[in-house]
Amino acid sequence: MKIKFWGAAHTVTGSSHLLLVDGARVLLDCGLFQGSRKIARQINSEFVIPPAGINEMILSHAHIDHSGNIPGLVKAGFRGPIYCTPATQDLTRVLLRDSGHIQESDANFLNRKKSRNHEPPVEPLYTMDDAERAIPLLRPRSYDEPFTVANGRLSAVFRDVGHILGSAFVEMTAAENGQTRKIIFSGDIGPPHKTILKDPEVPAEADVLIMESTYGNRCHAAEEDVEIKLADCVNRVVARGGKIIIPAFSVERTQEVVYALNKLWNAGKLQRIPVYVDSPLAVNVTEIFRHHPECFDQEINQSLIDDPDPFGFEGLIYVRDVMTSKRINMLRSPCIVISGSGMCEAGRVLHHLANNIEDPRSAVFFVGFQAENTLGRKLVDGLKEVKILGDPYQVKAEIVIFNSFSGHADAEGLRAFAGNVAQSGRLKKIFLVHGEETAMAALKETLGADLPNCEVIMPARGEEFEI
Numbered sequence: 001m002k003i004k005f006w007g008a009a010h011t012v013t014g015s016s017h018l019l020l021v022d023g024a025r026v027l028l029d030c031g032l033f034q035g036s037r038k039i040a041r042q043i044n045s046e047f048v049i050p051p052a053g054i055n056e057m058i059l060s061h062a063h064i065d066h067s068g069n070i071p072g073l074v075k076a077g078f079r080g081p082i083y084c085t086p087a088t089q090d091l092t093r094v095l096l097r098d099s100g101h102i103q104e105s106d107a108n109f110l111n112r113k114k115s116r117n118h119e120p121p122v123e124p125l126y127t128m129d130d131a132e133r134a135i136p137l138l139r140p141r142s143y144d145e146p147f148t149v150a151n152g153r154l155s156a157v158f159r160d161v162g163h164i165l166g167s168a169f170v171e172m173t174a175a176e177n178g179q180t181r182k183i184i185f186s187g188d189i190g191p192p193h194k195t196i197l198k199d200p201e202v203p204a205e206a207d208v209l210i211m212e213s214t215y216g217n218r219c220h221a222a223e224e225d226v227e228i229k230l231a232d233c234v235n236r237v238v239a240r241g242g243k244i245i246i247p248a249f250s251v252e253r254t255q256e257v258v259y260a261l262n263k264l265w266n267a268g269k270l271q272r273i274p275v276y277v278d279s280p281l282a283v284n285v286t287e288i289f290r291h292h293p294e295c296f297d298q299e300i301n302q303s304l305i306d307d308p309d310p311f312g313f314e315g316l317i318y319v320r321d322v323m324t325s326k327r328i329n330m331l332r333s334p335c336i337v338i339s340g341s342g343m344c345e346a347g348r349v350l351h352h353l354a355n356n357i358e359d360p361r362s363a364v365f366f367v368g369f370q371a372e373n374t375l376g377r378k379l380v381d382g383l384k385e386v387k388i389l390g391d392p393y394q395v396k397a398e399i400v401i402f403n404s405f406s407g408h409a410d411a412e413g414l415r416a417f418a419g420n421v422a423q424s425g426r427l428k429k430i431f432l433v434h435g436e437e438t439a440m441a442a443l444k445e446t447l448g449a450d451l452p453n454c455e456v457i458m459p460a461r462g463e464e465f466e467i
């Protein structure tokens with residue numbers, strides 16, 4: 001049997017790997033590669049093999065860099081079932097529709113420019129209709145419920161990995177010519193003690209491990225008490241009459257911030273000001289969280305006894321429509337606005353930033369990783385002048401950085417995960433994926449020293465290995 005690497009090879013996006021077992025072809029994830037428009041378009045249009053030849057797919061979690069190219073796969077001929085957990089099914093449904101809309105809007109924007117230059121138009125990578133055609137292929141399988149794929153040649157089971165709602169690592173047993181191989185695909189591994197979600201489960205033994213390496217060279221700093229810091233910072237800004245803008249991803253981070261504010265509100269530690277979640281996608285995603293308490297950890301389950309809605313409190317207002325979003329900008333009194341995108345690259349948060357960034361009373365709270373060259377990164381790096389929606393602005397608002405919200409295990413967490421898989425001495429190969437070059441290389445070195453009997457490989461795009 002073989003494995004062929006296609007996406008998230010020496011990079012963090014576009015997760016996609018192909019397992020070849022006794023003639024069957026099973027795809028692990030089909031993520032969108034994110035980068036400059038031209039390169040992304042080319043990479044996202046190429047598939048590891050013609051999609052009609054792929055029999056089935058296993059999806060680790062709903063994040064768009066793992067699921068976002070499924071409509072493209074379906075558009076190109078894939079018709080097989082896509083196995084995922086029930087929460088992943090619900091989130092993927094919403095995220096793929098949103099992604100189809102973004103792809104269409106992006107192509108429209110580009111075509112307006114092209115028509116001015118008398119250039120031929122481009123087609124969107126895929127459309128909302130393609131996303132609709134992909135959605136019925138999703139097949140839910142609960143955590144710890146074994147299922148078979150490839151006509152019984154591969155058995156698989158999802159285990160909770162605590163990264164986002166519904167996220168899983170996949171334990172698989174493949175059989176070919178009387179030989180069996182145990183394979184684990186980590187998906188993205190969550191950190192321990194993450195709010196809302198359960199801790200990652202301990203993986204079983206395996207012969208082969210395909211593992212993410214996002215924070216392969218980093219250890220998270222000792223945790224700050226996020227609720228104390230949040231309450232202090234909010235109350236400080238409110239006291240001077242400012243507004244608080246929180247750019248946040250729609251999946252997980254928004255709910256984490258809302259849940260923290262909900263707890264502070266209930267405890268009477270938060271000023272009674274309005275809190276807006278200004279993002280239609282985040283509103284839809286939060287509704288999905290409410291439907292999946294099976295993914296919640298003990299703390300939030302316990303809190304449900306006194307407060308049946310951990311994502312709603314008296315001062316919290318969910319905003320879908322544009323008119324209400326615009327009205328928030330007219331408000332003169334203090335409030336909190338949670339809005340996307342998380343790295344300030346697009347979306348409604350740009351309008352809120354443009355309206356508040358020059359006001360020294362206001363503040364921007366950063367609760368997520370800010371990639372290079374994004375507006376979020378420029379603000380985190382302390383630039384005094386930035387461009388928002390094409391216009392220059394002086395940065396006078398306070399910039400506050402929260403480090404405790406993280407979706408990924410750090411180097412120690414990754415090391416522990418691999419250590420557990422290797423414990424019985426059976427593990428022979430670790431393939432590192434989903435990481436920047438330096439993070440991956442650092443982790444390779446660490447794991448090489450930890451596990452001398454194990455080969456640690458950083459596969460390139462298109463590389464195939466016998467396993």
Ligand SMILES: [Zn+2]
Pocket residue numbers: 061063066163188
């Ligand atoms: Zn992820």
